[in-house]
Amino acid sequence: MPSIAIESHLVDDLPATAPVGFARVRVSLAGGLPRELALGDGWSVILQVPTGVATTWLDSDAAAIVSASELERVPYREEALDAAARCAPRLVARHGGAPLAAIPLVAGVTTRVRDSAALLEVVPLAWELRAGAMRGAAGHPAHLELAWRSHVALGGGMLPVVAASDAAARHPSRPPGGGPRVVVVREDDQGRNIEFLDTVTGRRMTVDEFIKAIRDQKYPDYVVRMMHGRPTPVSRGNETKDDNLG
Numbered sequence: 001m002p003s004i005a006i007e008s009h010l011v012d013d014l015p016a017t018a019p020v021g022f023a024r025v026r027v028s029l030a031g032g033l034p035r036e037l038a039l040g041d042g043w044s045v046i047l048q049v050p051t052g053v054a055t056t057w058l059d060s061d062a063a064a065i066v067s068a069s070e071l072e073r074v075p076y077r078e079e080a081l082d083a084a085a086r087c088a089p090r091l092v093a094r095h096g097g098a099p100l101a102a103i104p105l106v107a108g109v110t111t112r113v114r115d116s117a118a119l120l121e122v123v124p125l126a127w128e129l130r131a132g133a134m135r136g137a138a139g140h141p142a143h144l145e146l147a148w149r150s151h152v153a154l155g156g157g158m159l160p161v162v163a164a165s166d167a168a169a170r171h172p173s174r175p176p177g178g179g180p181r182v183v184v185v186r187e188d189d190q191g192r193n194i195e196f197l198d199t200v201t202g203r204r205m206t207v208d209e210f211i212k213a214i215r216d217q218k219y220p221d222y223v224v225r226m227m228h229g230r231p232t233p234v235s236r237g238n239e240t241k242d243d244n245l246g
Helices: 005-009 054-058 067-075 131-135 164-170 207-215
Strands: 023-028 035-038 044-047 063-070 090-095 099-104 111-114 120-129 142-156 157-161 183-185 194-200 204-206 222-227 231-236
Touching: 005 044, 023 035, 035 142, 044 120, 044 142, 063 067, 063 131, 090 120, 099 111, 120 131, 142 183, 194 207, 194 231, 204 207, 207 222, 207 231
Parallel strands: none
Antiparallel strands: 023 142, 035 044, 044 090, 063 120, 090 099, 111 120, 120 142, 142 157, 183 194, 194 204, 222 231
16 A cells, blocks of 8 residues: 555554653642652653633533543544543653753653753653543542653763663663663763763762672672772773773
8 A cells, every 4th residue: 555645643553561671650640730740860741731721620520531542542523522622731841950841742652852961751651631630639530651761971972771670671780782781970070980870770879889889799790999099990801891881
């Protein structure tokens, strides 16, 4: 069958699971909207349903569905939707400060938001928003489920931080696709490595924390050596680059 113009804009079926390397988050929505959700690594998203008409929700049945991912599975019928159902929920991404971008709540679509030294990937998976949640009414549960992962700037590019839950299912000592388990993310003015990132768990460590973890045998591929009179974490001498610090 020949392709059609709209084909490049079509999305796949709603995903049942989070993409590989992403953390999965599900929250119950109570207390009204907007609602800010902390993700990790300094990232958060604010769930908003902007309409500008508060009386719409005050006058609505609290159990009425405002937006739901399941509605994306059925054909669009304008006559079946009221003004509330035509609203456009969105996620507003923040990285420890001002809002960076608005993300449409569309199931299965990955959105990337970049900060100066970090990047966030978000995939809405499932949600159900009810009129009661819009005004903070109790007894009418609503929920949101999404997948996310963050990246840190490293060597002129972006290194993905593997979600801990996904990493545990893979291999506890190696990141996906190989590469170093621990990388340097910050140096001091003299060029000494002072902050490290575990690329499997996403844990950030000071030099003292990394040294202690090595001595506690949590990182068998690394050792502590005295360099310039200071204990310094280094990778064991071998022929592989999968544990090199740099």
